[in-house]
Amino acid sequence: MKLKEASVLLVEDEPLLRETMEAWLKQKAGQAVCAENGMDALRLISAGKFDLIVSDVRMPVMDGISLVKQLNRSGTQKPAVIFISGFSDLSLREAYDLGIEGVVEKPIDREELLALMKRSVAGTDELWRQPLGTPPSAKLKTSFNSLAAALEEKRIAFGRRGFCIRSGPLREGPVEFDVDFEADRQNLRGQGVVRWTAPDEGQVGIEMAHVGDASRAWVLDLLKRMAPVPVIPRSTGSERRSSREIA
Numbered sequence: 001m002k003l004k005e006a007s008v009l010l011v012e013d014e015p016l017l018r019e020t021m022e023a024w025l026k027q028k029a030g031q032a033v034c035a036e037n038g039m040d041a042l043r044l045i046s047a048g049k050f051d052l053i054v055s056d057v058r059m060p061v062m063d064g065i066s067l068v069k070q071l072n073r074s075g076t077q078k079p080a081v082i083f084i085s086g087f088s089d090l091s092l093r094e095a096y097d098l099g100i101e102g103v104v105e106k107p108i109d110r111e112e113l114l115a116l117m118k119r120s121v122a123g124t125d126e127l128w129r130q131p132l133g134t135p136p137s138a139k140l141k142t143s144f145n146s147l148a149a150a151l152e153e154k155r156i157a158f159g160r161r162g163f164c165i166r167s168g169p170l171r172e173g174p175v176e177f178d179v180d181f182e183a184d185r186q187n188l189r190g191q192g193v194v195r196w197t198a199p200d201e202g203q204v205g206i207e208m209a210h211v212g213d214a215s216r217a218w219v220l221d222l223l224k225r226m227a228p229v230p231v232i233p234r235s236t237g238s239e240r241r242s243s244r245e246i247a
Contacts, residue, residue, distance in 0.1 A: 001051060003114075006121045007031040009079070011041045011055035011064065021108075025054070028114060038062030042070060050079045051121050054113070057085040065090060068098055072229055080120040084108055093196040093205060096159065097234035124161060125220055128211040132191045136174035140167060140206070143180035147222075150181065154236045158223060162192065162207040162232035170194050170204050177206060189215050195232060205232040 008029040012018040018034055025032035033050070035041035039062040041053065055064040062070075064083055071078040083095060086106035095103050101120040104113045119127060142165070144150035151157070156165045156179070165179070172194045179188040190211040197204050211219055 001121045001123065003029055003118050003121055005030045006051040006117075007033070007049060008052045008054060008117070009033050009035060009041060009044060009050040011035045011038060011053060011059070011067065012084075013037055013056060013059040021054075024110065028117070036061075038064060038067030038070070041067055045071070045079075052117060053079045053081045054117070055081060055083055057083050057090060058087070065098070068100065072099060082113070082116055082120060084113070091196075093198070093232075093234050096162070096195060096205060096207075096232040097230045099160075099229045099231060101161075101231060124208075124223075125216065128190065128208060128216055128219075131210045132174060134174075136176045136191055138170060138173065138175040138194070140165070140170060140175055140177040140179070140204075142167070142178075143182055145181075146183040147181045147186065149183075157233040157236040158226060159228050159230040159232040160223060162195070162205060163188075164203055164205050164233040164236050166202050166236055167204050168202075169199060170197060172197060174209075175206060177208075186218050187215055188219060201235070203236060205234070207232060 006029050008025050008031065010018065010021055010025055010032060012021060012034070013036055018036070022032055022034050033044060035044055037059045041055070055067060057064040068081055080101050081099065082101050083103045084106060085103060092103060102116045104116060144155060156163055174191065175194050176191050177188065181187070190208055192206045192208045192210070195205045195207050
């Protein structure tokens with residue numbers, strides 16, 4: 001989907017920023033509607049269809065995190081969500097696990113937000129066809145006996161747009177990945193971005209930006225069957241909770 005075809009819900013409690021952002025969004029998106037807080041947003045969502053939510057994190061009545069958790073509990077397909085925040089205790093790792101597409105800090109860089117909005121409403125099949133402009137210097141290459149074994153051994157976990165994997169040290173930034181599942185004769189190969197690292201746990205979170213032609217159909221089918229809520233899971237371990245268990 002193109003942003004010009006998308007219906008966007010802005011959730012912001014600051015009147016001046018809400019008014020300014022609404023005018024800008026109406027120029028960029030197909031439709032833009034505003035809510036003052038999470039509770040007001042839920043009311044609008046129950047009455048209509050939105051493709052994307054751009055929400056502040058800290059708000060009275062109901063904040064952005066509570067809004068997303070309520071949507072996750074509903075068990076129905078929810079809009080893509082972007083957070084805008086001046087200050088929040090929510091880490092990027094937690095945000096991706098919650099199902100947030102990305103976080104833009106205040107004061108808002110509109111070009112950064114616009115690029116994230118376009119990616120958020122675009123289908124993964126479309127996004128993953130285009131390689132990164134410059135090949136990444138960092139590389140992740142590993143192999144497992146099978147996908148089932150890797151999942152059972154808590155070595156890898158998939159989200160809607162990325163994966164968490166047990167790995168040696170990797171820096172945040174562009175990465176080329178090559179993950180082989182030998183018994184399945186399947187290979188996950190492409191390019192992405194290391195969004196967070198947890199060296200003490202030996203885990204990294206990678207957002208997939210490009211998936212090779214030989215891998216793409218298999219990965220898309222896998223994610224369709226798994227239907228994960230996180231964009232990138234916060235962990236490969238058994239402590240992971242389903243969307244309906246997030247409190």
